[in-house]
Amino acid sequence: MQLSLAHLSKSYNGHRVLDDISIELPDVHALVIIGPSGGGKTTLLRTIAGLQRPDSGQICINGKPLLFDEASLLTHRRSIGTVFQAFNLFPHLSALDNIILPLEQAQGYDHEQALETAQAILKRFQLTAHADKKPAQLSGGQQQRVAIARAIAIKPRFLLFDEPTSALDPEITSEVLDIISELQAEGRDLLLITHHMGFARTAADHCLFVAEGKIRESGSVDRLFNQPESVQLQQFLGRITRYD
Amino acid sequence: MNRATCTRPFCKKIPKCLWPLLLVAGFAVSSLAAEQQGPLKVGMELAYPPFEMTDTTGQPAGVSVDLAKALGISLGREIKIENMSFDGLIPALKTGKIDIILSSMTATPERAQSIDFSDPYLQTGLCLLVRKDSSVQTIADLDQAGMTVAVKKGTTGHNYASKELKKTKVLVLDKEAAALLEVVQGKADAFIYDQMSTYSNWKRNPQTTRAILKPFQQESWAIGIRKDNTALKEEINSFLKDYRAKGGFEKLGDTWLLEQKQEFKRLGYPFFL
Amino acid sequence: MGGLTTLWRMPDNDAPSLISRLMAFALVLLLLSALFFFSFSQLQYGWNWTAVWQYRQKFLHGWMTTLLISVAALGLSLLISVFFALARRSRLLPLRYLAILYIEGVRGTPLLVQILVFFYVVADAFGINNRYVVGILTLAFFAGAYLSEIIRAGIESIGESQVESARAIGLTTFQTYRFVILPQVVRRILPPLAGQFASLVKDSSLLSIIAVSEFTLNAQEVNAFTFSTLESYLPLAVGYLLLTLPISLFSRHLEQKFRYAT
Numbered sequence: 001m002q003l004s005l006a007h008l009s010k011s012y013n014g015h016r017v018l019d020d021i022s023i024e025l026p027d028v029h030a031l032v033i034i035g036p037s038g039g040g041k042t043t044l045l046r047t048i049a050g051l052q053r054p055d056s057g058q059i060c061i062n063g064k065p066l067l068f069d070e071a072s073l074l075t076h077r078r079s080i081g082t083v084f085q086a087f088n089l090f091p092h093l094s095a096l097d098n099i100i101l102p103l104e105q106a107q108g109y110d111h112e113q114a115l116e117t118a119q120a121i122l123k124r125f126q127l128t129a130h131a132d133k134k135p136a137q138l139s140g141g142q143q144q145r146v147a148i149a150r151a152i153a154i155k156p157r158f159l160l161f162d163e164p165t166s167a168l169d170p171e172i173t174s175e176v177l178d179i180i181s182e183l184q185a186e187g188r189d190l191l192l193i194t195h196h197m198g199f200a201r202t203a204a205d206h207c208l209f210v211a212e213g214k215i216r217e218s219g220s221v222d223r224l225f226n227q228p229e230s231v232q233l234q235q236f237l238g239r240i241t242r243y244d
Numbered sequence: 245m246n247r248a249t250c251t252r253p254f255c256k257k258i259p260k261c262l263w264p265l266l267l268v269a270g271f272a273v274s275s276l277a278a279e280q281q282g283p284l285k286v287g288m289e290l291a292y293p294p295f296e297m298t299d300t301t302g303q304p305a306g307v308s309v310d311l312a313k314a315l316g317i318s319l320g321r322e323i324k325i326e327n328m329s330f331d332g333l334i335p336a337l338k339t340g341k342i343d344i345i346l347s348s349m350t351a352t353p354e355r356a357q358s359i360d361f362s363d364p365y366l367q368t369g370l371c372l373l374v375r376k377d378s379s380v381q382t383i384a385d386l387d388q389a390g391m392t393v394a395v396k397k398g399t400t401g402h403n404y405a406s407k408e409l410k411k412t413k414v415l416v417l418d419k420e421a422a423a424l425l426e427v428v429q430g431k432a433d434a435f436i437y438d439q440m441s442t443y444s445n446w447k448r449n450p451q452t453t454r455a456i457l458k459p460f461q462q463e464s465w466a467i468g469i470r471k472d473n474t475a476l477k478e479e480i481n482s483f484l485k486d487y488r489a490k491g492g493f494e495k496l497g498d499t500w501l502l503e504q505k506q507e508f509k510r511l512g513y514p515f516f517l
Numbered sequence: 518m519g520g521l522t523t524l525w526r527m528p529d530n531d532a533p534s535l536i537s538r539l540m541a542f543a544l545v546l547l548l549l550s551a552l553f554f555f556s557f558s559q560l561q562y563g564w565n566w567t568a569v570w571q572y573r574q575k576f577l578h579g580w581m582t583t584l585l586i587s588v589a590a591l592g593l594s595l596l597i598s599v600f601f602a603l604a605r606r607s608r609l610l611p612l613r614y615l616a617i618l619y620i621e622g623v624r625g626t627p628l629l630v631q632i633l634v635f636f637y638v639v640a641d642a643f644g645i646n647n648r649y650v651v652g653i654l655t656l657a658f659f660a661g662a663y664l665s666e667i668i669r670a671g672i673e674s675i676g677e678s679q680v681e682s683a684r685a686i687g688l689t690t691f692q693t694y695r696f697v698i699l700p701q702v703v704r705r706i707l708p709p710l711a712g713q714f715a716s717l718v719k720d721s722s723l724l725s726i727i728a729v730s731e732f733t734l735n736a737q738e739v740n741a742f743t744f745s746t747l748e749s750y751l752p753l754a755v756g757y758l759l760l761t762l763p764i765s766l767f768s769r770h771l772e773q774k775f776r777y778a779t
Binding site: 331332334335338354355358359394397398402403406415416417418419422425426429431 | 637641646648725726727728730734737738740741742744746
Binding site: 049051074077078082084086087088089090091092101102105106107150154 | 676678679681682683684685686687688689692696697700701704775
């Protein structure tokens with residue numbers, strides 16, 4: 001997909017979270033964003049997801065600008081899938097109902113269609129046995145997989161992941177990363193925030209390092225990892241690989 | 245529980261779990277003992293001027309209060325006035341919370357089944373306070389479909405309305421003030437109450453009400469006593485005879501009901517005290 | 518004695534045996550009955566059930582009136598409370614302040630005062646004279662204030678992350694309330710809701726002061742006619758229990774049905 005950001009800015013309580021971010025990515029399929037907490041990467045992802053309005057700037061995806069009025073944002077949100085670190089699913093609905101809900105209400109499917117689609121996708125992820133369980137009865141990894149299933153059930157234009165495995169046990173992490181890898185191999189466009197550098201290297205085709213509200217570095221994962229140019233990236237990499 | 249460790253002889257015999265029961269029993273015995281002589285507890289509802297009310301300092305005052313005090317002097321006992329709602333007086337008397345009822349209570353046959361009454365000390369009657377523009381002139385006018393009558397709970401007016409007025413809608417109110425308000429606001433056609441209060445209520449609301457003071461049912465007030473208490477009853481009756489002979493009631497009338505006395509004389513109604 | 522204590526105590530697994538439960542209930546009932554009998558025997562009270570029995574129609578009529586008033590006030594109070602709970606959170610300032618004034622005003626004044634003022638002042642000014650209608654409205658507005666705070670607390674207890682999640686999958690605000698927030702709120706507020714409903718049933722007895730012929734007033738009238746206070750008021754207590762117990766039982770049944778961990 002084509003992604004371009006022009007002079008994107010956002011402030012919270014006097015603090016500049018996004019500081020005049022601009023970048024042109026004419027053809028990217030799996031974009032990984034890394035960086036320290038509070039550096040702005042989550043805000044950036046949420047802005048691209050249509051969950052937050054920037055104070056100024058423009059976003060252009062696949063040639064079309066993203067308009068920031070509520071109606072356009074609603075349409076935009078309905079065309080993409082977002083998976084957060086945790087609490088994606090609604091606790092009072094079963095896994096199946098969690099997937100059916102957006103299909104029926106946001107996508108306009110009728111009940112049979114929605115049911116079929118949801119069941120098919122659970123089957124694909126080997127979650128059929130858990131279809132009628134409530135999220136509290138599922139493990140963290142299963143919950144995230146259901147969340148991903150829900151995100152792709154709507155046939156999104158692209159997917160966004162905000163640290164999808166950070167809240168999981170290391171053993172379960174690979175379950176979820178496997179799926180993301182699968183999706184990427186299928187040719188889906190995705191944008192991923194993660195700390196798993198090993199995974200990023202295998203899955204991503206471009207990497208951004210965001211710190212203190214700006215894109216400090218941009219390039220292939222290998223290049224950023226092996227030849228960090230900025231001091232911040234060097235320090236950041238030093239910290240996250242210290243105990244590997 | 246290890247009884248061997250408890251060294252006091254008392255608790256050796258009684259397991260821990262029975263101690264609360266003993267406590268309750270102890271209270272009961274002591275309360276029984278306290279029931280003998282002591283002040284005479286007089287029950288009345290201090291919401292019925294000028295018979296039972298409170299003065300500006302909050303002390304009980306009125307015809308019945310003065311009468312009670314005179315009774316106390318005659319019996320040689322201290323008087324203690326217990327203020328309670330009218331419809332709670334008889335239950336309180338029956339259960340011994342009060343010793344006599346002196347609250348402008350009419351002696352009726354129904355009430356006489358539960359308690360005893362002294363000789364009557366006052367004659368009065370039920371009459372009507374109606375809306376100024378109402379067509380009601382007599383009690384018969386009131387007993388029609390579409391008519392509404394207000395009464396105070398537990399009074400002879402309440403009794404009369406529920407027994408005799410078959411077609412009228414009866415509104416049972418807790419307080420005289422509420423019943424009066426119902427008539428003033430036009431929610432009720434009439435308020436059945438005794439002559440004196442009806443007169444006072446009319447005097448206070450001349451624009452909205454009209455008093456039909458001719459009584460449609462005669463009543464006499466008496467002092468209520470528990471059924472087993474014949475000695476007290478005789479003492480009270482002799483006090484009443486004595487008090488009247490000495491002009492005590494005349495004085496009460498002049499102190500508290502002077503205006504009513506004169507008005508009723510003018511209207512030709514017997515003054516009852 | 519050691520063996521006996523294990524019989525009376527709640528075991529570690531929180532599931533006492535049937536024998537334990539029956540024996541514990543029996544003991545408590547026995548002690549309470551003993552206390553009651555003892556108190557009544559002290560009264561020198563002459564029980565007179567026949568007089569009260571003659572008035573059973575009044576009791577029945579009053580009980581039904583209380584039932585109908587409670588149901589009507591309950592239904593109305595739900596509508597009022599949902600409206601004001603949402604108004605309290607509204608972005609429209611006048612609406613929000615209206616809700617705040619209503620809630621604080623009603624919760625901060627006695628129901629007795631509200632009934633008297635509503636009926637003898639407000640309703641009279643507007644010419645509404647039907648005391649049953651005014652009574653039901655007063656009760657509904659009274660309960661509505663408490664209920665709306667319960668509902669609002671329920672809504673606010675739903676984590677922001679769920680609202681985020683709902684937005685992310687493309688639900689509108691209305692859809693979010695309907696499919697995500699309110700279903701969960703209903704489950705969470707069932708216990709306090711049941712409590713409020715039971716209170717409403719009992720508070721309806723205050724309508725007697727404007728001569729609404731409900732259960733309590735009828736019992737009081739029977740007492741006035743027969744002078745049998747306890748025989749009039751004990752059935753009153755039982756009658757109210759008959760109205761409030763089903764509410765708690767039903768609420769507990771619903772709680773079990775909707776149980777899910779969060």
